[in-house]
Amino acid sequence: MTSNSPTWRRAAPLLAVASALLAACETPPKLQPAPIAEEAPVQPQLAREHPRWPAAVSSVGDNGLNYLLIQGDLFEVARVTLWVRAGVGRDRDSKPGLAELSARSLLIAARGLEPGSTLAEELHRLGARIDLRFEGEWVCFEASCQPRDTEKVARLLFGLVNQDAPSQDEIDLARAQVLSRYTKNFAELRRERAIERLLGEPGPNVALEQEAIKSYGSTEVRLFVGIHYRPNESYVVLQTPPAVPGAEVLAKIPTIFAPWLKGQKLGDLAIPEEVRPLGFVERDGKTTEVTAVLLSPAPAPLGSIAAQFVWQLFDRDGVAGLLRKRLDERGFREVMPITEDLDTGRHRIRTVRLEVDSERTTQLLDTLRAAFADLGVSDHGIAEFNRAKQRAWFLWDEVVVDSEERARAFARAKIYANVTDVDKRIQDELESMRDRTISRIATERFVPVFLVRGPLSARPRDAADLPVPKVTIATVLEESRIRPILGERAELRALAKSGLDRAAAALGGRRSLQELSTMQWNATCEYQASVPIEELWSVALPAGPRTRTRKILGSTVVTERKPGAETVEIFNRNRRVLSNAERAYFELESLTNPGALFALWAQKAHTLELEGRLEESGRSLLVYVLQLPTTKELRIGVDEENGLPRRMDTWAWRPNAVPQRVTWIFSDYRGVGGLRLPHYAEKYVEGQIRGHQTITYPPAEGVERSK
Known part of the structure; x- marks a missing residue:
């Protein structure tokens, strides 16, 4: 290697530092922790006896990879740590859990230095180990080894990030490891996600994150690694004793990582939008x-x-x-x-x-x-x-x-x-x-x-x-069957009543629902193969006018039903009377907000009958059916644990075609004045995801109360 070669120029900063440290470092005295004493001096003696360590020295390779060298006599083993800006904070909003799955997949798929050997076998032979940890947007592969094996471990770390995409079998094994950790720490992770939402950080709840991890395959892992695992967004940190492995070995480290291809610079993570006190x-x-x-x-x-x-x-x-x-x-x-x-x-x-x-x-x-x-x-x-x-x-x-x-x-x-x-x-x-x-x-x-x-x-x-995450994971609704509930008639009546009472209490109380005279909500609809739609609903309770104002591409379509009158659709200056079938399904659609539905029940305008129990996404739902005289039935699933309405099955009218089965999954229940109403709903048509609604309510609770 000549003094004019590119490799020498890359290695020169680390080599010079290593040589200087070899000459300058002396063995410091062994430090002892300062005792905890009631009469502790203001300045401990340890502060004056503290040996000064060599300062960390850094350099940058031709491919943008950052190197950091720290040497000291207190190091008993060598450590080569690869810091990559591909931690759990990256792609979390759209691909939750993918960062951890990708990192563990790389560890499982990595190969050893010997032909046919695995990374685990090579580490066992060297008596070394690689620990994986995450610090915000960083993922750290920390390798510990004997100082004489520093070069070999560096080659293993380079192979980790420079390998082909992991196979599906390797990803499945990594997925099992990740999901096992989620299962063991489910309660702690739920608390952490709540704290993150408090700080305004987006991201899914733990259950959605688990479902997302189950869906990722080799394509998602390959894309994530290809985008985020780049040298110009990474550090190689070398921590060794001053004498071993020696300056010549340290000088080889930049040449090992030199083939790693530089990528585009990653943008900084977005600042949280809103931190709630x-x-x-x-x-x-x-x-x-x-x-x-x-x-x-x-x-x-x-x-x-x-x-x-x-x-x-x-x-x-x-x-x-x-x-x-x-x-x-x-x-x-x-x-x-x-x-x-x-x-x-x-x-x-x-x-x-x-x-x-x-x-x-x-x-x-x-x-x-x-x-x-x-x-x-x-x-x-x-x-x-x-x-x-x-x-x-x-x-x-x-x-x-x-x-x-x-x-x-x-x-x-x-x-x-x-x-x-x-x-x-x-x-x-x-x-x-x-x-x-x-x-x-x-x-x-x-x-x-x-x-x-x-x-x-x-x-x-x-x-x-705190708002729940708005991350859609599943593309197909889990098929669940409503199971009949066996028991005496009196027991079933008591169960049905307690479920409805629990739902009313969860939504703000039966009295608040009874006093509701008008309810309004605004739905921002984002459906597949459709332009964004804004819908403003106004429902006068119990049997007053019902109006839907729909805005599409700058145009406004108003559909209105008044008691004792025809249901009409008004578009610009055109006025069309809806058919009996259209009118019936419009009335059904006006009940798709749980607040409006249960207000009608509390005001005894409709009755809800217990049909059975449904197990879905880890929840047990009591299913009630509303039978309207002019349309198909509507079913509402109430969480048996906390009373919140979670699922609604209804029907949508189609011209000259069979009506479609529509399922709404409600979440993000928040206080709206004296009520507690959903702010997010996923829409499924015949079991296939079609998009979602973000629901808001006008000021003054979005409702008007009876005088």
Whole structure:
């Protein structure tokens, strides 16, 4: 290799750094974590004895791949980490779960260095391992090995991203791994998705995500990898002892990854549209879960301990700090806060979760708000100040002596914020900490938003109902049969009545439905093979006029039915009288909003009879049938668990043809004044997906009440 060759020019920065480090590095003394003591000094001795590590050094290859070299004597093994901007935050809105499925498929499909060997066999032979983790929009393949095997492991990582698309069998195996994790952590994932929606991040709920993962094949994986796995959107982080593997081996790393083809630069992830200060998600049970979510990043990625120091004033493992003090004062001694760090698609956040009886939800929420408000203004005292400072240093020292966490802290600092000397930053922060530091950080970073998950009775008045994701996964409606319910006639009557009462309560209460005189809703319809349609419905209850104003391509078509009069369709100056069949199906269509249907039932204009039970998408639905004298029947499926109407089966009129079976799947129930109504509905025709409606309601609840 000559000094003028392109390979030498690519390797020169790393080679020069490695040579300098070989000459400069001396073995530092072994570090010990600082003890936690009540009388801890303001500045631990460890801060002055702390050995300075060589700064991380970076370079960029011809194909845009970023290299980061970190060497130090505390590294016992070598690590080669490939950071690719293809994490769970990428394509999440349209292809949920595909990022994780693709990463695991690549690991399963990868081959070893020997002909016919697999990646797993090669790693076993070398005594190495590759761990997969996700950090927001990044996916990390972290390989640990003996320093002498650094080059071989780098070749394995290159083969991982430069291989042919995984086969369907390999994708199926990866799918089983991913779905297994979803099954084991279903409750935790549901909580995480709710937090993401609180922060304004789109994405499906867990059940939809599972269904999506089941549908992906080799085409989706190949396209995702082809778009996102590119060197100019990636880092190779080398973390090794200074002497081994040596400068010559490190110089070969850029040549290994040189054939990786450069791709188009990826755009940044969209900034969340709306962060709600207080969100509510309904769940069953007698307890309520209140979670405080801090939007500011956790301090670890940038190596800062300033925010960690303030956090220690607020909460120390649930047993000390300002939060514990406020909880004890308000009668919540038995409540233990659970603190977790979480990577979403766009944020690294910290959460504090507490669970109480539902009737104490408001009191707990007020206590949490007061604790955060007091953080920047309370007199914490010198002893408390010193304990928090010592604890923050102790947590950082744990990172220092743990070579894995130390290396990751350096890598994150460089990738996220281009920090060159983490140690100096830590010492500077420690020396500059004053009372004003607490106030500044508390007011800038510790401004939480809150998520309440509990029964509807525990919903705070000022809480916003979080919208459910609007991601259509299935293209074919699951075929389910209505099963008859066996039992005595009295038992069936009681079951039917309790189901209807539960539905009325879930929609806002029987009295609210009885007082409804006019209901209006606006549906933005996006159907396949159709231009967008806007529909404004106005239904006077119980037997008043019903009007649909439909806007298509700038034109307006009004269909109106008045009691004792003909049903007419008005288009520009043209007026057409609907046939008896058209009139009947128009009346049926005016009942496709659950609020209007159950208002008519509550006002005794129609009766609903229990027909059976339907199992669909993990829900048990009680199916009620409405038999109108002039049309086919309408069926409504009510969630047996929470009473919300979830499915409606009806019919659509077609000229000179047999009517079509139409199924509506309702979701995104939110408060509309005193009612709780759906804001999203998927439409299926003869079991095939045809599109969806986004439903909104005019101000003043979208309804008019009886005087």
